[in-house]
Amino acid sequence: xxxxxxxxxxxxxxxxxxxxxxxxxxxxxxxxxxxxxxxxxxxxxxxxxxxxxxxxxxxxxxxxxxxxxxxxxxxxxxxxxxxxxxxxxxxxxxxxxxxxxxxxxxxxxxxxxxxxxxxxxxxxxxxxxxxxxxxxxxxxxxxxxxxxxxxxxxxxxxxxxxxxxxxxxxxxxxxxxxxxxxxxxxxxxxxxxxxxxxxxxxxxxxxxxxxxxxxxxxxxxxxxxxxxxxxxxxxxxxxxxxxxxxxxxxxxxxxxxxxxxxxxxxxxxxxxxxxxxxxxxxxxxxxxxxxxxxxxxxxxxxxxxxxxxxx
Amino acid sequence: xxxxxxxxxxxxxxxxxxxxxxxxxxxxxxxxxxxxxxxxxxxxxxxxxxxxxxxxxxxxxxxxxxxxxxxxxxxxxxxxxxxxxxxxxxxxxxxxxxxxxxxxxxxxxxxxxxxxxxxxxxxxxxxxxxxxxxxxxxxxxxxxxxxxxxxxxxxxxxxxxxxxxxxxxxxxxxxxxxxxxxxxxxxxxxxxxxxxxxxxxxxxxxxxxxxxxxxxxxxxxxxxxxxxxxxxxxxxxxxxxxxxxxxxxxxxxxxxxxxxxxxxxxxxxxxxxxxxxxxxxxxxxxxxxxxxxxxxxxxxxxxxxxxxxxxxxxxxxxxxxxxxxxxxxxxxxxxxxxxxxxxxxxxxxxxxxxxxxxxxxxxxxxxxxxxxxxxxxxxxxxxxxxxxxxxxxxxxxxxxxxxxxxxxxxxxxxxxxxxxxxxxxxxxxxxxxxxxxxxxxxxxxxxxxxxxxxxxxxxxxxxxxxxxxxxxxxxxxxxxxxxxxxxxxxxxxxxxxxxxxxxxxxxxxxxxxxxxxxxxxxxxxxxxxxxxxxxxxxxxxxxxxxxxxxxxxxxxxxxx
Numbered sequence: 027x028x029x030x031x032x033x034x035x036x037x038x039x040x041x042x043x044x045x046x047x048x049x050x051x052x053x054x055x056x057x058x059x060x061x062x063x064x065x066x067x068x069x070x071x072x073x074x075x076x077x078x079x080x081x082x083x084x085x086x087x088x089x090x091x092x093x094x095x096x097x098x099x100x101x102x103x104x105x106x107x108x109x110x111x112x113x114x115x116x117x118x119x120x121x122x123x124x125x126x127x128x129x130x131x132x133x134x135x136x137x138x139x140x141x142x143x144x145x146x147x148x149x150x151x152x153x154x155x156x157x158x159x160x161x162x163x164x165x166x167x168x169x170x171x172x173x174x175x176x177x178x179x180x181x182x183x184x185x186x187x188x189x190x191x192x193x194x195x196x197x198x199x200x201x202x203x204x205x206x207x208x209x210x211x212x213x214x215x216x217x218x219x220x221x222x223x224x225x226x227x228x229x230x231x232x233x234x235x236x237x238x239x240x241x242x243x244x245x246x247x248x249x250x251x252x253x254x255x256x257x258x259x260x261x262x263x264x265x266x267x268x269x270x271x272x273x274x275x276x277x278x279x280x281x282x283x284x285x286x287x288x289x290x291x292x293x294x295x296x297x298x299x300x301x302x303x304x305x306x307x308x309x310x311x312x313x314x315x316x317x318x319x320x321x322x323x324x325x326x327x328x329x330x331x332x333x334x335x336x337x
Numbered sequence: 338x339x340x341x342x343x344x345x346x347x348x349x350x351x352x353x354x355x356x357x358x359x360x361x362x363x364x365x366x367x368x369x370x371x372x373x374x375x376x377x378x379x380x381x382x383x384x385x386x387x388x389x390x391x392x393x394x395x396x397x398x399x400x401x402x403x404x405x406x407x408x409x410x411x412x413x414x415x416x417x418x419x420x421x422x423x424x425x426x427x428x429x430x431x432x433x434x435x436x437x438x439x440x441x442x443x444x445x446x447x448x449x450x451x452x453x454x455x456x457x458x459x460x461x462x463x464x465x466x467x468x469x470x471x472x473x474x475x476x477x478x479x480x481x482x483x484x485x486x487x488x489x490x491x492x493x494x495x496x497x498x499x500x501x502x503x504x505x506x507x508x509x510x511x512x513x514x515x516x517x518x519x520x521x522x523x524x525x526x527x528x529x530x531x532x533x534x535x536x537x538x539x540x541x542x543x544x545x546x547x548x549x550x551x552x553x554x555x556x557x558x559x560x561x562x563x564x565x566x567x568x569x570x571x572x573x574x575x576x577x578x579x580x581x582x583x584x585x586x587x588x589x590x591x592x593x594x595x596x597x598x599x600x601x602x603x604x605x606x607x608x609x610x611x612x613x614x615x616x617x618x619x620x621x622x623x624x625x626x627x628x629x630x631x632x633x634x635x636x637x638x639x640x641x642x643x644x645x646x647x648x649x650x651x652x653x654x655x656x657x658x659x660x661x662x663x664x665x666x667x668x669x670x671x672x673x674x675x676x677x678x679x680x681x682x683x684x685x686x687x688x689x690x691x692x693x694x695x696x697x698x699x700x701x702x703x704x705x706x707x708x709x710x711x712x713x714x715x716x717x718x719x720x721x722x723x724x725x726x727x728x729x730x731x732x733x734x735x736x737x738x739x740x741x742x743x744x745x746x747x748x749x750x751x752x753x754x755x756x757x758x759x760x761x762x763x764x765x766x767x768x769x770x771x772x773x774x775x776x777x778x779x780x781x782x783x784x785x786x787x788x789x790x791x792x793x794x795x796x797x798x799x800x801x802x803x804x805x806x807x808x809x810x811x812x813x814x815x816x817x818x819x820x821x822x823x824x825x826x827x828x829x830x831x832x833x834x835x836x837x838x839x840x841x842x843x844x845x846x847x848x849x850x851x852x853x854x855x856x857x858x859x860x861x862x863x864x865x866x867x868x869x870x871x872x873x874x875x876x877x878x879x880x881x882x883x884x885x886x887x888x889x890x891x892x893x894x895x896x897x
Contacts, residue, residue, distance in 0.1 A: 195479055199479075202463055203460045206460045210458040213458045215441070215446050216471070216474075
């Protein structure tokens, strides 16, 4: 085993873990905002995929990564606005609409991509990297953790920001009340519909941004169905995190590492069948669920539409 | 309005309020104060019902205005309109003489109208102070220290002691209600509406609430108390208005009220409430009073023989969301009604389910007529004569989309003679249903009507008809009159007492102490999963029961 722990292996493992973990982190944080507010956002997979598509197309035609990220976030919000209209305003079933959105986004992005690029998969240039001065020159850790795209640092910063927001702001109180006892929020004079709508749109933006990162930075190209359940892993992370963004971060690291293992083990040339290696992240999902799922605490009003006076 | 931009009353409004409060007291004591709030000619229709029909009322500073009426009299609709939850079809609302529109809960709060609803409207996973701060806009900073100052101010005003950092879910119902009152007064203490605030409280809690209300009255707050208990109305009300079928059918003004005895007030109010349909039975009037103690001749229960049901040290496993049982032991003799009192969520549900066989006892035994039935399941216990009338009438008790006829046989499905070799004999089932409908006076269009379409009272009659059928030996009632109107409550009480007279052992679990005092021979009290005491029913037992309900240990005289 000792030949495994070489410098290139560790760098590729850690670097890959960060690259694979950031979309999960963004999706998980986004889902956490929705769930706190009482909306079970199953459609987040569709939001990510749509964001990946719009983000890629925008970056491809404009040549700007910033435009790509912006378009990705907006693309996710477009899908999220369907949830706002149908589930929050009309009170339709959140699970049904969420599944429909995911399937719809898969079909639509595959169709649009085929329409534009036929069977070719054009690549973007390598994404710009921000090396943190000083830290980036530390051996192993520097190249692995401190020379990434700026979105990575923003995503980690978002964890701190959300932790503060949930604990020490009216936004945090309002979200908690919207998920735990919406009637109390209503009686306090705050619109439950507006609070939940804002939460779902934020989720859409973060999921779309995560998708755009996956396409533009992680892969450098768009392939139909490329999210491969990253949004669903985001839902798992949010459900296990009990409303604490730090747990989402830890979960994203765990899944990121297991995803990166697949490539890192191949780089290291370990003699394990690739099929087994590819199973690793999903085996990890099941393992984590088996161990931790019974401890998850969900908001009491999760998934329930709010109707005033209908307590 | 400028107030809209303020997060809470902690900014500019503060100084003026402090100055105006003594004035309000002064004018309240004066001869003819202008009303703080007036509703004029309010009408509100729902499909098929006129909930409010031309209602006009005045609410004055420093006065407790009681609104009395039965279920469906329109009290809740009127409160919903004042709280901004519902809009009237026509009519005006005036605050300080100015016509206002209360389009949302926020607008009502901004006008100083605070409401304490019947159901707790607090977020259990937030602390007291966080619940009170709820309602700020997202761009504002959390003003914790200012909120704490306001919290202390209101604590002094109400005369209560609460820890601002305690989780609301861990507070007692009485304390939660104090938080609700604080929240209602948070943005200004002009008008406070209390919707049936005593229904969930212990006797001590009711007394504390009365003190708080009197304090607020002295500070010049206009209080509106909604209740259907006459004793409460007499005790607390300065002015009493009676609603019936959406109309104001009468009022007792403060000047009159001061010169009337309790009996006179009671008689007047009952006359107004029932109008032409005034009950001739004096028992009805007493039931309305909510003080029916000792009105029924107590049956003499023969406890010399063997008990019909004996529970010994019953315990159940803990489960999220419900309080488990700890070492519950009691005896129940034939012909006896054992009431189980206690604040909701102290193990009553587990007790009922364990006795009915729906929940496994972790330890302990249940003996029926000397036979151990601890291991028996629901069907075996049913055959042995144990019946359970659940508090979840639509859900656990009945299937809403099934017909009345099927629901009457819900626990017999597959059994002879209604089912033969897997075939359903609908003729027999419908005949059986028609007989029960006739005998129990169930008001339904037909036996084929889905039971979900019936009123709560009639669903309860179906349940009683089903559970009291054939040879019942022990019947467990869980909150038998919850949500029923006066007539149906009375009917249910009569059935319970009557079946006990025929030798049934009866357990009545209820959070309504008045109900238990009326029907029970003995009353046991549950507290945190334990049966902390059993007392013989009689005059003046409320206080003892109240002490037990809050976990204060019993001094002496624990019944068997």
